[in-house]
Every structure is written in C-alpha cells, then in structure tokens.
Amino acid sequence: QLQLVESGGGLVQPGGSLRLSCVISKFTLEYYAIxxxxxxxxxxxxxxxxxxxxxxxxxxxxxxxxxxxxxRDNSKNTVYLQMNSLKPEDTxxxxxxxxxxxxxxxxxxxxxxDYWGQGxxxxxxx
Numbered sequence: 001q002l003q004l005v006e007s008g009g010g011l012v013q014p015g016g017s018l019r020l021s022c023v024i025s026k027f028t029l030e031y032y033a034i035x036x037x038x039x040x041x042x043x044x045x046x047x048x049x050x051x052x053x054x055x056x057x058x059x060x061x062x063x064x065x066x067x068x069x070x071x072r073d074n075s076k077n078t079v080y081l082q083m084n085s086l087k088p089e090d091t092x093x094x095x096x097x098x099x100x101x102x103x104x105x106x107x108x109x110x111x112x113x114d115y116w117g118q119g120x121x122x123x124x125x126x
Contacts, residue, residue: 002026002115004096009120012086018122020081022096032098034072034079037110038122040092047108048094049081052101059106063089086124093119 003025012018022034035050049060049070058070069082079096097113105112 002032002098004098004115004117006094006096006117006120009094009122011123011125013126014087014124016086016124017082017084018086020083020094020096020120020122022079022081022117024077024079024098026077030074031100031102033101033105033107034070035097035108035110035113036070036079036081037095037097037108038090038092039095039119040089043092045095045110047110050106050108051079052104052106054104057104057106059108061108083122086122088124091122091124094122095119 005023008020031053033052036048037045038048039045051058051070051072055072067085072079096117098115099113
C-alpha cells in the first residue's frame with residue numbers, strides 16, 4: 001500500500017511563492033507517476049501537474065503553465081511542486097496522487113490515480 005503525505009501549504013500573498021512536497025512511503029518510486037490536484041471550495045478537484053516515473057515527461061494545466069514547476073527526487077521518495085506568482089484563484093486544498101505505470105503517461109485525469117494523500121491547504125490572499 002502506498003501512502004502519500006503532502007506538506008508546504010500555507011497563507012501567501014498574491015505574487016508570492018510556495019513549494020509543496022509529497023513524500024511517498026514506498027521502498028522505491030520506480031514506475032509510479034505522480035500528480036498534483038487541487039480543490040477550491042465548492043468546486044471539483046482539478047489536475048494541476050503531473051510527472052512520469054522517469055521524470056522525463058511533465059504536464060501542466062493551462063492555468064499554471066509558466067508559474068508552477070513539478071519535479072521529483074526518487075532517492076528521497078519525494079515529489080515537489082514549486083508555485084510562483086501565486087494568484088488568489090490558486091487557493092484550495094492541494095493533493096498529491098500516484099498510479100503505477102512504466103509508460104511515459106503524464107495524465108491530469110484524476111480517475112487514473114489509485115493512491116491519494118490527505119491534502120495541504122494553500123491560501124493566496126492579501
């Protein structure tokens with residue numbers, strides 16, 4: 001069973017930055033693609049970014065392209081989401097999720113993911 005724990009959320013002013021971390025409790029992250037999703041109050045959970053198990057392929061929602069960067073350190077079983085130029089509409093609970101695949105599939109479709117963390121709150125407000 002895979003367990004994912006997010007951290008790094010908080011309150012930040014518009015234009016600020018945060019780095020989210022997702023630590024995965026697994027001997028090896030090999031063959032697990034990791035995604036970040038967010039859910040704003042009263043809205044559905046949307047895909048933000050994802051990265052394949054090799055780290056060679058990434059994908060971003062249009063709303064965060066050029067501002068967010070996803071990366072992974074398999075030696076630390078950790079995936080990061082660097083968020084810059086934050087906007088109030090980035091506010092929400094951010095979840096990391098995982099699914100096992102040897103293919104270079106970087107999907108933002110939540111139904112594809114089998115394991116989920118509990119989420120970390122990000123609030124962008126002045």
